Amino acid sequence: MSNIGHNSYGPQIQACDDLHAQKYRLPNESFNEACARQAGAMSDDDEHRSAFKKILLNQRYMPAGRVQAAMGSPKNVTAYNCFVSGTIRDSMDSIMDKAKEAAETMRRGGGIGFDFSRIRPRNDRIVSLDSSASGPVSFMAIFDSVCNTIVSAGHRRGAMMAVLRVDHPDIEEFIRAKKDSTTLTNFNVSVGVTDEFMDCVAKKKMFNLEFEGRVYQSVDAAALWDEIMRNNWDWAEPGVLFLDRINDDNNLQYAETIEATNPCGEQPLPPYGACLLGSFNLVKYMYRGNQHKDYYSFDYQQFKMDIPNVVRAMDNVIDRTQYPLVAQEKEAKAKRRMGLGITGLANVLTLLGIKYGSPEAVRVTRKITKTLMCGTYETSAILAKEKGPFPLYTEEYHDSKFIQRLPLDIQDLIKRYGIRNSHLTSIAPTGTISFTADNISSGVEPVFSNQLDRTVQTEQGPIIVPLKDYVYNTYGLRNVEADDLSTDDHLDMQIAVQPFVDSAVSKTINVSDKVTFDEFKDIYMKAWKGKLKGCTTFRLAGKRYGILNKVEPLEEPIEGAACFIDPATGNKECG
Numbered sequence: 001m002s003n004i005g006h007n008s009y010g011p012q013i014q015a016c017d018d019l020h021a022q023k024y025r026l027p028n029e030s031f032n033e034a035c036a037r038q039a040g041a042m043s044d045d046d047e048h049r050s051a052f053k054k055i056l057l058n059q060r061y062m063p064a065g066r067v068q069a070a071m072g073s074p075k076n077v078t079a080y081n082c083f084v085s086g087t088i089r090d091s092m093d094s095i096m097d098k099a100k101e102a103a104e105t106m107r108r109g110g111g112i113g114f115d116f117s118r119i120r121p122r123n124d125r126i127v128s129l130d131s132s133a134s135g136p137v138s139f140m141a142i143f144d145s146v147c148n149t150i151v152s153a154g155h156r157r158g159a160m161m162a163v164l165r166v167d168h169p170d171i172e173e174f175i176r177a178k179k180d181s182t183t184l185t186n187f188n189v190s191v192g193v194t195d196e197f198m199d200c201v202a203k204k205k206m207f208n209l210e211f212e213g214r215v216y217q218s219v220d221a222a223a224l225w226d227e228i229m230r231n232n233w234d235w236a237e238p239g240v241l242f243l244d245r246i247n248d249d250n251n252l253q254y255a256e257t258i259e260a261t262n263p264c265g266e267q268p269l270p271p272y273g274a275c276l277l278g279s280f281n282l283v284k285y286m287y288r289g290n291q292h293k294d295y296y297s298f299d300y301q302q303f304k305m306d307i308p309n310v311v312r313a314m315d316n317v318i319d320r321t322q323y324p325l326v327a328q329e330k331e332a333k334a335k336r337r338m339g340l341g342i343t344g345l346a347n348v349l350t351l352l353g354i355k356y357g358s359p360e361a362v363r364v365t366r367k368i369t370k371t372l373m374c375g376t377y378e379t380s381a382i383l384a385k386e387k388g389p390f391p392l393y394t395e396e397y398h399d400s401k402f403i404q405r406l407p408l409d410i411q412d413l414i415k416r417y418g419i420r421n422s423h424l425t426s427i428a429p430t431g432t433i434s435f436t437a438d439n440i441s442s443g444v445e446p447v448f449s450n451q452l453d454r455t456v457q458t459e460q461g462p463i464i465v466p467l468k469d470y471v472y473n474t475y476g477l478r479n480v481e482a483d484d485l486s487t488d489d490h491l492d493m494q495i496a497v498q499p500f501v502d503s504a505v506s507k508t509i510n511v512s513d514k515v516t517f518d519e520f521k522d523i524y525m526k527a528w529k530g531k532l533k534g535c536t537t538f539r540l541a542g543k544r545y546g547i548l549n550k551v552e553p554l555e556e557p558i559e560g561a562a563c564f565i566d567p568a569t570g571n572k573e574c575g
Helices: 014-024 031-042 046-057 065-070 092-107 136-152 171-175 195-203 221-235 243-248 300-320 326-335 345-351 359-387 395-399 408-417 431-435 470-475 487-500 517-529
Strands: 061-063 082-084 111-115 160-165 187-193 206-211 214-220 239-242 274-281 286-288 296-298 338-343 451-458 461-468 508-510 534-538
Touching: 014 031, 014 065, 014 431, 014 451, 031 046, 031 065, 031 300, 046 061, 046 300, 061 065, 061 300, 065 274, 065 431, 082 274, 092 111, 092 136, 136 160, 136 171, 136 187, 160 171, 171 187, 171 221, 195 206, 195 221, 195 517, 206 221, 214 221, 221 239, 221 517, 239 243, 239 517, 274 300, 274 326, 300 326, 300 338, 300 359, 338 359, 345 359, 345 470, 359 408, 359 487, 395 408, 461 470, 487 508, 487 517, 517 534
Parallel strands: 082 111, 111 160, 160 187, 187 239, 274 338, 508 534
Antiparallel strands: 061 274, 206 214, 239 534, 286 296, 451 461
């Protein structure tokens, strides 16, 4: 175990510090030394290094786990958490090439998403071989086996996301592909739905399943939607991605088409896309007012001051890290994507005396995320003046629906200088980094429980540690818990955040036993109408208890492990 000194920086709870040391530090490296290593590897100059190091030491900003572990490390690892595969075409050569690339990506610690929609349907005629096709679901088994091989080679299980378009003729087989707890266990699966399909569902119309322009059959859209929902109700999968919303709101609509996401869904990415992640720890911006000892405020001024230092540091990672594949490096440097988000939101609302999901919570959340959006985009435009815009930047960038939502002064700044990074914001699950910040609330999620027992791995083996939520432990204030909230409380918060996030929001909507199946289906319809880019739910009463791809920690854990929702904590993690 590591030792925590008095008035030291970093985690103050032993179990939290131990996990941070295990996952993000070099052998015998202290928290302070880890921050110094990261700041040195990510900074422009001494002034920037000093400012960024102070932010890291105080945990006001926490880079994603891969960034913390990789930057300044002598190990041959990448700072990127998540990727999307190159396009999988309808040929054995393409399928096997992408399986090989996936193995290399996961070997380096990256999670990866795939779109299987270009593979011809089962029983389609293959004229050149005088045989029949086996369909996309059968080929998913190859990637699942590759992932198992990575495990047997001594690494933690890789995180994978499989996507199939809702209009693919094999969509029903895909929907049922994980109708147990033993099949394709290395995959999370999501249906890529279109606005056309959702309109057909709402209007109870027929919908065509087709491949390469040929209509295979016409189905009852509402019945197909019920099948998707019923499997999700029972088995927590498939999830739902709203493809048209993803592409219509994409800053690079002129340069790319997005068909898949990273394993936890917060990063819709193009072929070979990769994204750097990190989160601002909102609880570190809370301060007690002078007039009343129980009055807390959010320090917007400090938040705005920190954003430029963080954007500048994360932009440097793009040029200074290693990549599993050359194609991923070319894609990353052509667009310079990053995904900066927030964590600890529920704790902040508790300190402000605001109920999670209430109209006031929505207002405060929108103000915080708008501040993040404006700060990152303003900084990136200023960086473009200094270092140049991302290589694929053109005037068409200004036509993006997201860019047109920015304040006019920031739009003018981008028109004058361009912009350094094509995308800047994302809301990730942050389960592990939030725990290493003394168990703050995760991402934009509510607090699952104010107090629970957590299994912690130590050198002597697993032990059960009773842990309190950060605000409950530090301030004695109880948070409203996830089970006390309605599904609308969850949805309203996710919908509040999405307009200020250029990628997507990873958010789990807790569904109680009291929610009926029709009410459950309505969650997804409201998510589509609320212009979300995807939707994830968690029913403890389901047949699988959420996505439980649990893995045993190794001596050197690899970030990017399989995504799962832990029923003990409610946290969704992808590593």
